Amino acid sequence: MDLDLAPEDEAFRDGARAWLAKHLPKTARRSRGGEPAGETPGDRLGALKAWQRTLYGAGYVALGWPREHGGRAGTPMQQTLLNEELVRARAPGLVGMMGVQMVGPTLIHWGTDVQRRRHLPKILTAEELWCQGYSEPGSGSDLASLKTTARRDGDEFVVNGQKIWTSNAQIADWMFCLVRTDPDAPKHGGISYLLIEMKTPGITVRPLIQMTKDAGFNEVFFDDVRVPVENVIGGLGNGWAVANTTLMHERNMLGSTTQTQSMFEGLLRVARSVTRDGRPASEHEAVRQRLAALKIQVEAMRLNAYRNLTATLKGRKPGIEASVTKLVTCELNHQIAATALELLGPYGALYRGSKHLVDDAFWPYEWMFSLGLIIGGGTAQIQKNIIAQRGLGLPRGKS
Amino acid sequence: MDFSLSSEQEQLRDQARDLLARECPTARVRKVMASDSGHDADLARVFAEAGWLGILVPEDLGGAGLSFLDAAVLAGELGRAVAPGPFLASSIGAVIALLHGGSRAQQRAWLPRIAAGEAIATVAVAEGPEPRFDGIGVKARARAAGSALRLDGVKLFVDGANVADLILAAFRTGARTGRGGASPGFEGTALFAVPRETAGVEVEPLVSVDETRRTCEVRFAGVRLPKGAALPHAGRALGRVLDGCAIAVAADCLGGAERALELAVEYVRAREQFGRPVGSFQAVQHMAAEAVALIEPARALLWYAAFVFDARPREAPLAAAMAKAACADVYAAVSRTAIEMFGGIGFTFENDMHLYFKRALANASAYGDSSFHRERVARLAGF
Numbered sequence: 134m135d136l137d138l139a140p141e142d143e144a145f146r147d148g149a150r151a152w153l154a155k156h157l158p159k160t161a162r163r164s165r166g167g168e169p170a171g172e173t174p175g176d177r178l179g180a181l182k183a184w185q186r187t188l189y190g191a192g193y194v195a196l197g198w199p200r201e202h203g204g205r206a207g208t209p210m211q212q213t214l215l216n217e218e219l220v221r222a223r224a225p226g227l228v229g230m231m232g233v234q235m236v237g238p239t240l241i242h243w244g245t246d247v248q249r250r251r252h253l254p255k256i257l258t259a260e261e262l263w264c265q266g267y268s269e270p271g272s273g274s275d276l277a278s279l280k281t282t283a284r285r286d287g288d289e290f291v292v293n294g295q296k297i298w299t300s301n302a303q304i305a306d307w308m309f310c311l312v313r314t315d316p317d318a319p320k321h322g323g324i325s326y327l328l329i330e331m332k333t334p335g336i337t338v339r340p341l342i343q344m345t346k347d348a349g350f351n352e353v354f355f356d357d358v359r360v361p362v363e364n365v366i367g368g369l370g371n372g373w374a375v376a377n378t379t380l381m382h383e384r385n386m387l388g389s390t391t392q393t394q395s396m397f398e399g400l401l402r403v404a405r406s407v408t409r410d411g412r413p414a415s416e417h418e419a420v421r422q423r424l425a426a427l428k429i430q431v432e433a434m435r436l437n438a439y440r441n442l443t444a445t446l447k448g449r450k451p452g453i454e455a456s457v458t459k460l461v462t463c464e465l466n467h468q469i470a471a472t473a474l475e476l477l478g479p480y481g482a483l484y485r486g487s488k489h490l491v492d493d494a495f496w497p498y499e500w501m502f503s504l505g506l507i508i509g510g511g512t513a514q515i516q517k518n519i520i521a522q523r524g525l526g527l528p529r530g531k532s
Numbered sequence: 533m534d535f536s537l538s539s540e541q542e543q544l545r546d547q548a549r550d551l552l553a554r555e556c557p558t559a560r561v562r563k564v565m566a567s568d569s570g571h572d573a574d575l576a577r578v579f580a581e582a583g584w585l586g587i588l589v590p591e592d593l594g595g596a597g598l599s600f601l602d603a604a605v606l607a608g609e610l611g612r613a614v615a616p617g618p619f620l621a622s623s624i625g626a627v628i629a630l631l632h633g634g635s636r637a638q639q640r641a642w643l644p645r646i647a648a649g650e651a652i653a654t655v656a657v658a659e660g661p662e663p664r665f666d667g668i669g670v671k672a673r674a675r676a677a678g679s680a681l682r683l684d685g686v687k688l689f690v691d692g693a694n695v696a697d698l699i700l701a702a703f704r705t706g707a708r709t710g711r712g713g714a715s716p717g718f719e720g721t722a723l724f725a726v727p728r729e730t731a732g733v734e735v736e737p738l739v740s741v742d743e744t745r746r747t748c749e750v751r752f753a754g755v756r757l758p759k760g761a762a763l764p765h766a767g768r769a770l771g772r773v774l775d776g777c778a779i780a781v782a783a784d785c786l787g788g789a790e791r792a793l794e795l796a797v798e799y800v801r802a803r804e805q806f807g808r809p810v811g812s813f814q815a816v817q818h819m820a821a822e823a824v825a826l827i828e829p830a831r832a833l834l835w836y837a838a839f840v841f842d843a844r845p846r847e848a849p850l851a852a853a854m855a856k857a858a859c860a861d862v863y864a865a866v867s868r869t870a871i872e873m874f875g876g877i878g879f880t881f882e883n884d885m886h887l888y889f890k891r892a893l894a895n896a897s898a899y900g901d902s903s904f905h906r907e908r909v910a911r912l913a914g915f
Contacts, residue, residue: 134534134535134536134537134538134601134835134839134843135533135534136533136535136836136839136840136843136844137533138533139533142533210533401915404915415915418907421906421907421910421915422903422906422907422910424910424915425857425906425907425909425910425913425915426857426906428854428909428910428913429833429854429857429858429906429909430829430858432833432854433829433830433832433833433854433858434829436535436829436832436833436835436836437828437829437831437832439533439535439832440535440536440831440832440835442533442535443533443534443535443536444536447536453824454828457824457825457828457829460821460825461825461829514814514818516821517814517817517818517821517822517825518814518817518818518821520820520821520824520825521811521814521817521818521820521821522817524821524824525797525817525820525821525824526797526801527797527800527801527809527811527812527816527817527820528801528808528809528811528812529812530808530812530813530814530817531808531812
């Protein structure tokens with residue numbers, strides 16, 4: 134055990150902190166309560182792209198990528214420190230996150246030189262934004278049952294089908310997508326990983342309004358969409374393996390616990406400002422017990438992230454840590470928001486546009502949004518299956 | 533930054549696990565449970581030879597001189613084995629009290645004997661009717677009687693006092709100034725080294741749901757001690773004892789929770805109903821997965837608390853409070869889930885699961901229950 138940062142890591146963190154203090158525009162900061170990840174309001178698109186360019190110029194985008202692909206070959210430690218500093222400075226989320234965190238690393242791992250040269254530079258500068266085409270109406274947790282087809286026709290595929298829950302499809306330039314290229318192959322074998330340009334004729338994007346009343350995700354329809362054959366990544370029929378690389382990178386996204394910490398700080402502010410019987414709620418024993426219980430969980434997840442990071446640094450193969458983190462953190466976020474709402478009473482139930490609104494409706498928003506994240510990215514129940522089967526070696530049930 | 537056990541600590545863990553599997557299977561635990569004293573002198577000798585009883589005792593006083601994180605690793609293994617006896621009271625609680633509060637002479641008199649397994653010591657803080665392990669719990673007073681001291685009062689829930697040679701007993705000598713919770717309120721509290729054979733000391737074991745250890749009532753009636761029996765730095769020591777024991781109990785909890793889950797998982801893999809292993813049913817799998825999701829984050833809190841106890845003592849009270857509340861709650865939840873995974877057989881005395889379930893109950897209130905520690909968290913984190 135050694136909880137001190139190495140001098141070079143400390144210098145890196147101080148450098149990032151100083152740079153953010155100087156370059157992050159005040160107006161670009163998230164509101165005090167924080168701002169949920171995954172939302173990209175259209176009117177802020179230009180500013181968010183400019184912010185990613187600035188960040189990239191300073192070397193703070195794709196820190197962990199190899200240098201030859203435009204990264205900085207930063208260590209996982211530095212990536213974690215940077216994430217912490219970004220949250221601490223209340224920097225907005227990366228608008229090109231899907232590209233930088235998911236498709237970029239997948240291209241580095243599986244792509245050809247031509248594919249990398251075509252896409253990586255524009256991913257880094259947010260010149261092109263990406264969305265993920267995995268889920269379908271009939272294929273959620275059972276992703277490998279997906280039915281969107283890509284039929285070979287000369288040098289092109291003709292894609293037909295539908296994707297759903299596609300975050301940011303309305304602003305994306307490209308989609309990385311799982312399609313069935315061989316209808317006769319076994320379930321996992323006939324799937325390929327395909328890049329599709331969103332302005333291709335035959336694509337229709339229809340926004341789905343979430344319970345938060347935002348249009349963050351979409352349905353995407355493919356009607357005879359023609360895609361060049363060279364847009365397949367990692368070889369025909371190899372899509373399941375390629376997608377797993379992407380998923381691993383998604384699960385590697387550390388820093389989510391930093392977000393949880395800042396939410397808890399927000400909850401403390403609420404508890405101190407709200408009064409009960411004329412005294413701050415934070416002085417009431419029942420409230421203190423709940424706050425402390427949450428604080429303990431937040432700290433546990435913060436420290437556990439360091440434990441997982443150490444395992445990564447030591448080259449240990451990832452196990453079920455990501456599933457535990459996803460399961461616990463998403464639920465914790467939801468509980469923090471629910472506690473804030475309880476403290477706020479009727480004020481907590483007010484929503485955007487109302488008089489007497491608290492924290493710009495951050496709390497009811499986060500309460501709803503965090504429930505979405507409990508379901509999305511592999512439901513809580515699927516995570517429990519993974520923990521039980523891969524972690525504990527319990528036998529799979531009949532399907 | 534390296535948030536992991538060192539290879540030496542992993543080795544200590546593995547060796548302890550092997551030794552306990554050999555020397556302290558649950559069959560032996562049950563024999564000790566059924567005995568009057570709840571103490572197995574032969575087993576204690578094995579522990580002494582392994583260097584465990586003096587794990588925190590400095591080498592120049594006959595101990596292993598290891599770190600508190602090492603001791604927590606060992607406590608976790610003893611928890612896994614639901615090991616009987618007063619290890620925690622003697623080798624953690626009393627050793628910390630003597631190390632941080634005792635005079636050099638007191639340390640020399642007792643620490644080598646504790647390490648060698650020649651003496652057992654324990655710490656007596658709590659009293660009825662509101663047992664607490666901080667200074668607020670100490671109401672019994674020590675009075676001057678000529679050139680000597682006189683102790684009168686009743687201490688409760690004193691772990692292993694029935695076999696102890698030395699009782700380190702907290703008595704009030706002055707006014708209490710601090711508040712409970714964050715500041716454990718040990719000002720005005722003194723700690724006395726009382727040999728159990730001293731006239732006026734009476735020990736009565738209580739009957740606990742958890743039979744792996746003996747908790748006792750200790751009555752002090754006109755006990756006369758020389759002034760030199762007081763530990764010179766009691767206030768400082770008692771805070772360290774509270775935190776150290778809380779962390780060690782947390783380690784015991786997590787070790788026990790881990791083992792209970794392992795046994796339950798093993799069982800549901802083999803047990804068949806409806807023509808398939810019950811462990812293939814998602815209802816059962818999700819119980820097990822939820823237990824994992826409780827245990828793993830708590831482990832991070834435990835390691836952190838045990839590490840900062842030595843390395844960053846100022847962070848220890850908050851870290852100890854977090855670890856104790858978390859791990860005790862995890863043990864209660866996981867040992868219960870494990871019994872449900874076993875089903876009916878898990879309710880029998882013959883099956884081992886109740887050993888964990890009951891130890892979880894005793895651990896829950898030892899050195900501060902979860903709400904006590906959550907209130908400490910609230911204060912120390914500045915709510």
